[in-house]
Amino acid sequence: MATETEVGALLHQRGWRTAFTVAEAVNTWAALVHVIERGYTDEIHEYTNDLYCRNWLHEAWLLLDEHIVQLWTQQIEALDDRYRAATVxxxxxxxxxxxxxxxxxxxxxxxxxxxxxxxxxxxxxxVQQEKRPAAGRSGP
Known part of the structure; x- marks a missing residue:
């Protein structure tokens, strides 16, 4: 398993725009969850881009030293629970x-x-309106 610095550098080499730290990724996830709880106002492509902060944590967790994982897991799980509550x-x-x-x-x-x-x-x-059948339409 790797240190936080090594994981940040490795993920950066794999295509992430910078060598993030766990604290940066957790803070970004926390900020996104907070915004979602109150009503996310940006456009869809910004939203999908923002979700990648959680992807980074997922990828990092597979590589990080167990001690670092233990330090952060409770906070991430609490944020995940808040995200689940704020989403459908x-x-x-x-x-x-x-x-x-x-x-x-x-x-x-x-x-x-x-x-x-x-x-x-x-x-x-x-998207949801497209999914619904048109009013007044009967079968095929």
Whole structure:
């Protein structure tokens, strides 16, 4: 297993834009969860980009020294619980219309914010309306 510095550098080499620290990634996830709880107003592509902070934590957890994982797990699990409470499970239907969904172990991609506002609301509501059958239509 690797140190936090080694993992940050390794993930940066794998394509992450910088060598993040666990603290930076956790703080970014916490900030995103906070915004989602109050109503995310940016557009859909910004939202999907923001979700990648949780991906970074997922990838880092597979590589980090067990001691570091133990130090941060409780805080991340609490943030994950808040995210679940602030979102609705739709099996990725809404986000999948705008972004290729990663594997099922990245569960946060299969949820959408419970409170929809601004540009994100317009995008996700347009998907939900397309999913519904048109009023007054009868069978095929």
């Amino acid at each position: 499970d739709d099996d990725g239907y809404a986000l999948g219309q705008f972004h290729k969904l990663p594997g099922p172990d990245l569960w946060w991609w299969r949820r959408r914010p419970r409170i929809l506002t601004g540009e994100l609301e317009r995008s996700l509501c347009s």
